[in-house]
Amino acid sequence: MTPRVHTLANGVRVVCDPVPGLQTVALSVVAGRGARWEDESRSGWSHLLEHMVFKGGGGRSAKQIVEVIEAEGGHINAATGYERTSFQIRALSHGLDLGSQVIADLVQRPTMDAGDLKREKQVIAQEIAEAADTPDDLVFELAQEAAFEGQPLGRSILGTTKSIAAATPETLDLWRVGLYAPETLVVSAAGAVDEDELLRLAERDFGHMAPGRALAVAEPTQFAGGVRAKAKRLEQANLVLLLPAVGVLDPDYFTLRLLAEILGGGMASRLFQEAREKRGLAYAIDAYSETYSDVGVLGVFAGCAATDAEELARVAAGEIAGMTTLVDEAELARAKAQLKGSMFMGRESALARAEQAAGQVLMFGRTLDPEIVAREVDAVMAGDIARLATWILGHKRSAVAVLGPKTALRAAPVFEAALFGLGAVDFTPTY
The missing domain is CATH 3.30.830.10 (Metalloenzyme, LuxS/M16 peptidase-like)
Incomplete structure (x- = not known):
């Protein structure tokens, strides 16, 4: 079956891909923006934001976010790329309702606590150091830098300790509003999913998002070498x-x-x-x-x-x-x-x-x-x-x-x- 695509009134798009015979469902909420939209002063902010929203949202603590998903037999994850940011849940079929709620809280209602941000900057600093100590990570970063020098694609998705240090809860939340704006979001589910239920949940959890602050359009990239x-x-x-x-x-x-x-x-x-x-x-x-x-x-x-x-x-x-x-x-x-x-x-x-x-x-x-x-x-x-x-x-x-x-x-x-x-x-x- 060809997946069906629907568009909510605020621009959020919804994709339903039922797969007969499966007992589980996969839900991905994907924003069509990522590190490529960052200038040098905000390098790494999209990745930092992805980390921060897991520290609490919608009244749940970081621990509770994971516990409620795992209590239903599910798993939650996220990833930041140059051109998109993705939040993913795998769960038993009845876990779609909870999964949609949790991701909606992460995207729209994160806590953004100053103490959490300070600790997460330390974690990412360690991640940056680890990448520098891992040869088959570092060599790819060096090549990417050479290929697209002076451009967003030439900068590490992790950012630098200096650019990460500049983020505050307020500025990072403003970045979130633009990065996860409804017109950039796709709610996509595959597996044991019912189309009517998915559309109801998408409308409930994402249909009332207000338009985001427009981020600057990603500039065309030139291969530098x-x-x-x-x-x-x-x-x-x-x-x-x-x-x-x-x-x-x-x-x-x-x-x-x-x-x-x-x-x-x-x-x-x-x-x-x-x-x-x-x-x-x-x-x-x-x-x-x-x-x-x-x-x-x-x-x-x-x-x-x-x-x-x-x-x-x-x-x-x-x-x-x-x-x-x-x-x-x-x-x-x-x-x-x-x-x-x-x-x-x-x-x-x-x-x-x-x-x-x-x-x-x-x-x-x-x-x-x-x-x-x-x-x-x-x-x-x-x-x-x-x-x-x-x-x-x-x-x-x-x-x-x-x-x-x-x-x-x-x-x-x-x-x-x-x-x-x-x-x-x-x-x-x-x-």
Whole structure:
């Protein structure tokens, strides 16, 4: 069944996706705004706000919020991204009523106690420090910073200790009113859900929200590119290689997904076979695409011995460049099967369905029929992939992050020189 979308009078949209045979329901309340709407002085506020609303709301303490959900056999969680913030509940079917009440309290009636805020700033400071101490977190942040330097997408979702310190209960609550405004909200339920009941609950809990204070429109983002090479005493070198790509709304979105799948999406992929199986250069290596509404990246991540980092960078550059020539039909068919398989397998989770439907409504204004999406994947031809790869490389721009022993840091300029045919590259690593 295709999920049905309804719009309340104040702009809140409601998606109902019944799944026969399930005894549980997943409810996601998703705001179509996140860290991308922050300026530098408010960096990390969306994530801080997500933490703070769990400290109390609607007359319940932090402990009571969790207890009432778990007493009904449910689980509650939340996540902040660059372009959306999501509150999620998984529960037995009769838990939808309570779940809707609790999330409505978090979004609309949080306590915002000054003492809680002070403690939560300390918690997030530890989270920031933990990310800095975790190589495979830090290297991705360095690459993101290089790709989108000076722009919201180039800043960590966690923010900085300085920007977090500036928030007060009053200013953070004003931020909440804009971030969780009704016109940005989608209430999405999947699983054992009745459409009439969901609409009644959505109207009761979200239908009376007043329009929010408008936040500044997120500015278009440009891929900047650059190098972040940082020496750190580690056993392995960690590499992230990024190239500019298309966003979710671009007609080449599925072409990008297939390009990444062929390049490094699994054990049969080109990078895995060449770098790991044939040459033994890396235990972990994969390619991926990361997409936002208007921009995206094609990425490669690898962990390797520091002494192998330069050779691995050359191999990765060669495999990326090889995508400009036509892939064979068997390789393309395998990539299509993998992509469709992951999409359909994901839909076997009620929470994934609820989140996916909310994301589609926020991005496209409607849900997408999986069978039609599958046909769009099948319509991609080998020539489309070669064309997109040529377009990507035509920018002659990359963002490279290397984290590890000093001997690995030269991998950054080596990658750019190998991929773009550059001569000697000036390079000053960060120690």
